[in-house]
Amino acid sequence: MRRIKTNPSVAAALVAACLVMGGIAASPLGAQPSSAAASQAVPTYADLADLSDAASLVIRAKVRRQAALKPERAPDVPADMVRLYIEAETISLLSGSVPIGESLTYLVDLPRTAKGKPPKLKKTEVIVFARPVPRSQTQLQLVDPSAQLVWSPQLEGRLRPILSEFVANDAPPRIASVRDALSIAGNLVGESETQLFLETADNSPAAITVTRRPGQAPRWGVSFSELVDQSARPPERGTLAWYRLACSLPARLPPQANLARNADDRARTESDYVFVMQALGPCERNRS
Template sequence: MRRTFLALVLAAMLAPGPAAASLAWIDLADITVASPVILRAKVDRARRLGPRVAPDVAPGRQRLLVAARLVSALRTPGLVPARAEWLWEGEPSAAPRKGTELIAFLVPAGPGPRPELAQYRLVAAHGQVPWDPGTEARVRAILRDLAGWTTAPEVEAVRSGFHVPGTLEGESESQIFLALKGGTPITLVVLRRPGALPEIRVATGDLIDESAAPVEPETLLWRALACGLPREAPEPLAADPALARDYVAVRAALGPCTRRSPAATDAARSR
């Protein structure tokens, strides 16, 4: 069984894994959403695999079989064994060492050779990060956010919109209608008042009223909008200059979709 596990995972090409400090918030959200198992674990052993077992490892890098003891489970589909192992690849200076505590973002790789041992693979090359209280708190906050959605929000389309001038010069309101994957409607509301910056709010249902709230940064909805909306006003909005202007204001307010590592997606579960 151990040889089968190694054969399955060694077939994947792994890239260097950055430390948690080098990951953008969106990187962390990507791997959190994509991982059915997230563990805080303490490394018992990190055994280097030699050229005979891992012939495709590039010079200056190493591939390790990491064995670790469970400290706590941040996300699991059920009970998990007390011990886990997975493969990691990267530069020797970043290699996990005995006694190091990690947060591992994992996908099951099959039953372990013993009931107390589970075998996994990392959900992405950057799916193993050093544990610290701040990183764990960020992951738990993302998981709480995710629990409020049927699936992690992702923009499917910009449907339409309209712009209405106000009674005062410089006063107006635009509404931009989006659809998330799965059909959930989202409405972006842009309010302009004389002498003030545009006010941007979002309504996550069919009813648009005073409950529409600003888009909170470092949330899954913010990630969906910042990473899923086109940079320029799409066809349904571009024909109306005022509406297109307000769309551009939305994009500017959201900020960039910053990733420092390749995105991990839900598709990783089935690889």
């Protein structure tokens, strides 16, 4: 790749961007992929939801210029990756209410090519998941070091419904933990009801109900309201409600959350929790 000769203003921007990048390493999204294969994998629903949830700005842009930072300027970047300073042109704001400029700058970590060179991104359209830098309409801080995806109509088509779900008035809240769980046997043999009350980030209500009736398959559903609705349904896979549960709940019921007193009720509570987790299925991610 041809080396870009930077003028003093661009050099200053690089320094500022490096300072911004320092805050990205502590992103709440957790560990980042260290291999090129992980970075190039097709993002799953959970990947896109992770990025969307963390971003206050989701922007479609076109790369105009790039410059690779020297290894000493990016000591935390693995050898098969490179940190690029990007200058891009805004195409559209997919999500966010913060004013942004026509030109954008940010840092991104990407896998090197098979020859060990930085990828060539000039004129490539991308989607970036970012936060604004205070007092700047041009500088961005990506929500994690690799929070840039190559734009395509298919990717934007998958992403837009996710962004719409996040800003809906009835958007399911973030799940922090299982607060309480209790199972009560009914009057008939094989009849029971289990309730799982969830702790949410904004203290809004969330509960899962599992009902069993003799001769019937167990039924379950989730409610995000004050009422514990026995007619609540399971969330469809690939929706925000599914993501909140499948990608946040622990694989096993925390023992301290189980309020059942006798052994049978405790065992049934644990079994119903496993039943729900199996019904939700795995939270598949390709980015971490």
